[in-house]
Amino acid sequence: MTWQGKTVGYALSGSHCTFAEVMPVIKRFVDHGANVVPIVTSTIMTTDTRFGTSEQWQTQLKAITGNDLISTIVEAEPLGPSKLLDVLVIAPCTGNTTSKLANAMTDSPVLMAAKAQLRNQRPLVLAISTNDGLGLNAANIARLLVCKNVYFVPFGQDNPQGKPNSLVAKMDLVPEACEAALQGKQLQPLLIERFQY
Numbered sequence: 001m002t003w004q005g006k007t008v009g010y011a012l013s014g015s016h017c018t019f020a021e022v023m024p025v026i027k028r029f030v031d032h033g034a035n036v037v038p039i040v041t042s043t044i045m046t047t048d049t050r051f052g053t054s055e056q057w058q059t060q061l062k063a064i065t066g067n068d069l070i071s072t073i074v075e076a077e078p079l080g081p082s083k084l085l086d087v088l089v090i091a092p093c094t095g096n097t098t099s100k101l102a103n104a105m106t107d108s109p110v111l112m113a114a115k116a117q118l119r120n121q122r123p124l125v126l127a128i129s130t131n132d133g134l135g136l137n138a139a140n141i142a143r144l145l146v147c148k149n150v151y152f153v154p155f156g157q158d159n160p161q162g163k164p165n166s167l168v169a170k171m172d173l174v175p176e177a178c179e180a181a182l183q184g185k186q187l188q189p190l191l192i193e194r195f196q197y
Contacts, residue, residue, distance in 0.1 A: 001179045004033030008178065009085040009117065010065070011110040014043035015092035015129040016051040021171045022091050022127075027064050028175055036065040037085065039113045041097075045071050076109040080116030087178045088117040088124050091153065091171060095130030095137040102140035118149055123181035127153035127174055133167025141167075151181040156194035168194060 008029050012022065029036050038061045048054055061069060070076050079085060090097060090110060097110060106115050117124045126144065130137050134157070144150050153169035154177070170192060180187040 001175075002033055003029055003175075006033070006086045006182075007035045007037060007084055009037045009039055009079065009088035009113055011039035011088060011090040011113055012044055012061075013041050013090060013092060013094045013097040013108075013110050014047070015094045016043075016047070016049045018092040018129050018168070018171060019051060019057055022174070023060055023064065025091070025171055025174045026061070030064060030066075032175075035067075037067055037070065038062070038065050039070040039076060039088075039109055041108045041110050042071070045069075070109055070113065073106070073109055073112045076112035076116065079113050080119045083120050083122075085113075085117055085122065087122065087182055088113055089127065089153075089174055089178055090114065090125070091127030091169065091174050092129035093126045093169075095128075095132050095140075098126070098128060098130060098137055098144065099140045101126075102143040118147075121149055123149055123151060123178070123184075125151045125153060125174070125177050125181050127169035127171055127177070128155050129168045131163055131166045133165060135165040151177060151186050152190060153177040154187060154190050154192045156192045158194050170194060 155167050155169040158168040177187040
């Protein structure tokens with residue numbers, strides 16, 4: 001699919017271990033003609049980890065997209081009235097973000113963007129990355145699975161022996177999941193084998 005003329009909201013929540021995996025995905029959207037609007041949680045703006053510094057990720061996002069980061073609730077709120085985004089993807093979507101989204105809590109730019117997108121009855125695509133997807137967060141994922149205009153990037157267990165409750169989306173399928181969502185479809189199969197024995 002060509003993304004020419006489409007505006008993709010690309011939101012990142014705080015699963016820092018997946019940032020390196022999603023940067024090439026964001027570049028794919030841009031390379032195929034999309035205008036990508038980066039939206040980030042406060043952890044990206046303030047937290048350095050062993051996976052990279054806050055400044056490194058901010059610089060990389062700006063360089064890839066050519067756009068400034070939406071990093072506050074105030075900056076994200078106009079996404080609703082403007083109807084700017086054709087599709088919004090949250091990748092990675094942490095357990096914390098999943099839980100708050102499922103329970104209608106709006107306390108971050110990413111969640112405000114999601115609320116705005118659903119207000120406009122436009123597709124919201126989630127690429128989960130959570131250590132408790134088959135634990136306490138299973139109920140939240142189930143709640144979102146049946147929500148109108150919410151779609152998932154196919155996901156599976158990433159370490160069944162070491163972290164049996166952990167679920168992670170196959171991040172390289174984000175563009176395909178977004179394309180399907182724009183057609184009102186869930187990319188299938190939804191449950192995949194992610195772990196290699």
